[in-house]
Amino acid sequence: MKNIAIIFSVLCIQLWNAQNVYLSKVEKTSDNADKFLYKKDNAENEAIYLGEAEVQGFSKDDATVFSLVYKKAKEIGANTFVIKPFENIDGSPQAFNPSNYKIALYYTPKEKLKILDGSLYIFASSEKDQKINVNKKDYTITPRSFLKFKIVPGEVYTISTRKLLGSTVKVQPKTNDDNLYFQISSLKIKPDTSGVGGLNLKSGDVIGLEKSFAEFLSAIYTEKTP
Secondary structure: OHHHHHHHHHHHHHHHOOOEEEEEEEOOOOOOOOOOOEEOOOOOOOOEEEEEEEEEOOOOOHHHHHHHHHHHHHHOOOOEEEEEOOEOOOOOEOOOOOOEEEEEEEEOOHHHOOOOOOEEEEEOOOOOOEEEEEOOEEEEEOOOEEEEEEOOOOOOEEEEOOOOOOOEEEEOOOOOOOOEEEEEOOOEEEEOOOOOOOEEEEOOOEEEOOHHHHHHHHHHOEEEOO
16 A cells, blocks of 8 residues: 555656647648747737647746747747736736646747847756856846846856866957857756766856757746846
């Protein structure tokens, strides 16, 4: 009976964390071959609405969630998206719920894509508060949030987890024609592959993010003022 109870508990946890992404509406399809999926500028009115995807269930693995969303978007040829909030009875938008939300999917001509504002984005992980240092100033990033800094071309930006076993990254953007995206990962423990044996501990990494995934995170995470 004890083993059955344990198995049942594990199954309940898996179901609780299960994530499902499906196309809930398809109005049109596009045959474009764009590989990216960017956040749509709300002011852009030449984008073509294609349909809608819905995310059900919470998951801490945002990379996997994005992969599922990306696949659904590409099924109908979408290259841009907007998070679409559910509405209250009076028509007002509900607060974003990471366990259940809708994503409006569009095709936007490349020449109509928004001009980037030249910013440095630093995302937290989805699990716990993390302390970082940017250009000798300390910040704490709460779970599922991000900081955004305006880029000054030519200036060196040093991002550090400020711990003995942490990571430090330095970048020097030459222009403000593009954004920079990084995520601070949490504590890692992995086997020692040096041949000595034991474990390697890592107090945090600064990881560069691909733009499509970063723009997805900026849509489902909360921006905090540095």
